[in-house]
Amino acid sequence: MLNYLLTQEIYEDEENKVREQSDLLGGVQRNLIKSITAISAPHNGTTLTEVVTKTIPFIQYFVGVAGVVGTQFYNFDLDQWGFNRKEDETRASYINRMRTHDAWQTKNMSSWDLSLDGAQELNGFLQAEPDVFYFSFVTSTTQRQPGSQIHIPIEGTPILIRTRSKLLGSRVGYWSDGSQTDSLWYENDGVVNTISMYGPSTGSNGPDPIVEYDENELLIPGQWYWIKVYPMDHWNIIGHLGSKERMEAARMVLKAHGNRLKTLPPN
Template sequence: MKSSNVVFVHGLMGWGPNDLGGLPYWGDAPAQFTPRFRTHLAKCGPLSSVHDCACELFAQIVGARIDYGESHSAGAGHARFSRDYTGRGFVEGWSAENPVIVIGHSAGAQTCRMLQNLLARDFWGVGSSADWVEAIVAISGPLNGSTLAYRYCDEEQGKPKMLPSALVAGALSVVSALSSVGASRLYDLHLDHWTREEASGELFAQRLDASRFVESGDNLGCDVTLHGAAHLNRSLETFENSLYLSFVSSATREGSFLGLPFLSKRHRPDRAMDLTMRDSANYIATRPDFAVAPTPDWGSGELTMALWRENDGVVNMISQRFPFIGRAHPVGGEGIFGFEDRLERGKWRHQRLDEAFGRAFDHNAATHGARMKPFEKGGREANRELYRKLAHLLDTFDAGRSERGGAQTNSSARVTAIVSTERS
């Protein structure tokens, strides 16, 4: 590949390098890509929509003021502009000849897809194309949504069932680092375009509740439902010049309680699953039942509830492989490591991590989870090996392939005048 820059993108309730006292969201992963690649850690709104996160990601990579687009912002009911990264971009001269590789964990995978599609539309008016992204790597990505989202979202429309402040407070309890909503900078909610995070958590909550954050559907809670994923998959494209890899995590096993044969079987958490995810894993394994179908074609083929029970504690296993709900996208097949000669640009290729490494991977095991459990034998090394192998694959992919038409080099072309003009 010609890209020399890898951008890591966190998911729902994720964090950046300046949050949580510098706790590394991506664990040991970035270190496995040096010195061949330059690595960059993005920070997006942990509850912001896939669209808004993609706009924030673009601004950080190119070095510009965040622009969510005039028509999108007006429709959602939030400000068009937000933070300014001018002079602090990740990549100088970002272009089709100097593209990036984006690696997204969880909902960050959808952010990466949205970024490429907005680039293809030249959303920011800089002459961009889909080729500015050379590869998208999804790690435990809800490419077709997660049924866990319906614990907090309506089953009929896929919108949050609670006020925005309650949604934020509930999500922050997962991070468990803040004492009150919006009061601390230890964890940055990155909701500037909706309302300022004041010193008073109560004032922040009141302003957020008065916004259209839930009503507009412009939030990540909506986007990770099956409803939201179907909408995204209908509107997003898979592009022929890019490589698409998806790594699938799973940490449940089908069986009866304590292995007793006279009890009914269902998916239960593997003993390797983090304790904080076991309740959510059991929810996915047993609920919801969808009295109202989340998509018109629900109930046939792979869109049957029984096939959506296996999970990693947060995302259904079946959803992580490739986008198919709402609209089918090109698929290259199963197997990545050991199948390098079968990888094709423009087609999604997936691999189960448990089969590749001989151990269960829960939702966070491929990011910070392994590093936060130092006494778990082999977990951290499996995490490192995943990214060592991925870095080698990306470094050597296409080497010697005649269809590339010879060697390709990086360009030093610059992107200029990003945010000074009106655009939608």
């Protein structure tokens, strides 16, 4: 999205007559981004959004709690959106108000971007640029249950991840046209379906070029190179909640990638 915003002229009005006043967004900015690396990213959405908004109202509840915390420990600067807690408003009333906030009905929320339909819409215009190198780290902490297509968490998966991993490993998701995900979507890292991490493939213009990374092949800009890290969950890969073995594996993977980026050819 950042690369798209930089390489497009952004307008303030719906008629596209008044350009954004900032120099950064008001004009086309080329050659500012050399490469993009996605880590456990839901390129095509995650079926967890349906679980947490229909079964467990996690997103709405979290924002409510964040607002409460914000008034006591940290200022999230959300007052202009009506997320602030009103004077003399009880905690319970505040959280209930947040759950029915108008923001949840718009597309200006991460819950839309992370949904199957939201990601599909974004993939329709956020296409790979021919002068940018793309990399995707693919993670998984599940395995197929014997005699079934369902995926279950493997040994070593943190307890905070296991419940969500089981849900993702056994439930289908739906697009607005009625089509649904298949069993290939069951493998996951506790937050994102693994199949969604390889690269954008659900846009109206078809999938971006997506290939497995091979250190012996010449890197070509404009296509996604995926690297699978297994076993690894959504938090371990960035250094959270993992065992010493997983934490060290994540450190080595990211260090190697840093060195890989250093070898990219100049513009």
